[in-house]
Amino acid sequence: MEAKLMHAVQYKSYGGGPSGLKHVGVPIPTPKKNEVLLKLEAASLNPVDWKIQKGQLRPLFPGKFPQIPATDVAGEIVEVGQGAKKFKVGDKVVVLLSHFSGGGLAEFASSNERFMVARPAEVSAAEGAGLPVAGITAHQAITQSAGIKLDGTGKQKNILITAASGGVGHYAVQLAKLGNTHVTATCGARNVELVKSLGADEVLDYKTPDGAALKSPSGRKYDAVINCATGIAWLTFEPNLSAKGKVIDIAPNASSFTTFLLKKLTFSKKSLVPLLMIPKAESLDYLVNLVKEGKLKTVIDSKHPISKAEDAWAKSIDGHATGKIIVEP
Template identity: 70%
Template sequence: MASKLMHAIQFDSYGGGAAGLKHVEVPVPTPKKNEVLLKVEATSINPVDWKIQKGMLRPLFLPRKFPYIPCIDVAGEVLEVGPEVKDFRAGDKVVAYLSSKNGGGLAEFAVAEESLTVARPSEVSAAEGSALPIACLTAYEALTRIAGVKLDKTGQPKNILVTAASGGVGLYAVQLAKLGNTHVTATCGARNIDLVKSLGADEVLDYKTPDGAALRSPSGKKYDVVVHCATGTPWSTFEPNLSENGKVIDLTPSFGSLMTSAVKKLTFCKKQLVPFFVTVTGESLSYVVNLVKEGKLKSIIDSTYPLSKGEDGWAKSMDGHATGKIIVEP
């Protein structure tokens, strides 16, 4: 395959937004000893992708080199396997998480490490599968690892707030939280209230109303955990709404929130702000794929674009008003 060319979208430097993306013909990549070569069937665009392009995430996330083919959440079919790959063979349908340093998702073919590739059952479409890695696992890890929610309803009851609940992470967070012993309050725009309720939220606030802006639960409940998917909310808004040992899990931490977190720790404050960055593993990815298979979890697709119009999906993601995930299909 390496001698053949494929259609891909890349950028050559930081900045430029959708206009900085270029359609190119480049060689099909060759899998290394522990990698699989995939025919990409669907790729999802995440905010982290265009934040990498903007240079906002340096030095944590940056391309290994330019030009760079962005996007790291894909689903597809295995075409070829490296010599040390044991669990996959040509023809297998999979979901994979690609390295943020190497990227590669906005293309007809991509290579993925075997350890970050999982089987995709026939019940899970390529679009549904590609939506999962970053967004769903951010919600899953935040709820299970940081908030201590047990998804079999065996844990202690918790009151949970999910902000920006109609976004990619928020929609998964609502659904996953309701698999636990929880009462879920959510914030979103007015047009998405019915959708968020349909996914299990017990209370939904329009973030543009006074109560929504203040994050006040309609039932007066104090939150044990806030899964914070939005930006720009000061600690002073969270603090009066938290229970005695309440935590705000900040999924888009800024310099200011990192400083607030440090101060809370240094002063031994019971109420904590926890900056969070997801670590994707094959085990956790397989777990959420099976939740979709079992009908316990849905991937909500906002829109789908052909690879030839991938820059339009990129622009929509940057606009910040998608309901659920934006998918590109070669």
């Protein structure tokens, strides 16, 4: 019997940007052992998606060509493979698919249950799909790297969050404010009021002299910086750090690792910490429940039908999205 086809977006080689994405009909996947089949309701894009296409993470990613990109999805389970026990047909879920195999820009996707959590009725598909990579990255940066307790206990810390209106940044501001923190944030002028509404105590337009210098308006030194921006030199951060302040770099590059090693070798009390997100289902579940309780929100930059996935891709590459870019089948 001929397999039923679904609409998907894929690329066949490195490079090409938005024009490298092709709309194709491919067979609906069959769930393997311990997998379920999802009818997708929303996917969100992350910079890592187009960085993989660009070849910045070769030879690790993608696992193969052609590649259906995107990993952060929400959907409904329509089939359960052998051995899959956590969920049943009809369950609504939020899922982090593998970066190795992708699969998010399609009508259906098969996935292991490992990084899959229930999505309550109070959380929309788009809100849920925004969470996996950006939300878990923000959660790990705040709780593990910066050591902030989200129950509000612990000594007050002064935190700086750069690019605070972006995908990771807007979650980081909200999570930091669940702890005992004073949050300074940077963003573009058009997003200052939004970032204040997310809870930031003081917000700097990054294009002003003080914003470019990362200076706290109240003169505070930062115990931790969640750096969601690119291109800021260590020399800009250093004078703004407290005695044992650290910069947590969520998109580390060669220069970050060099600074990290240099600070270690010179026994500096100020440090740079490259953050490599480790996916954890319990972190994702915690975040979904915060959204359900109204303590965390996904700011949605824009929604695009899968037929216009190239527009969403171009917007992500442009790097000025406010919150999350969503693609809907």
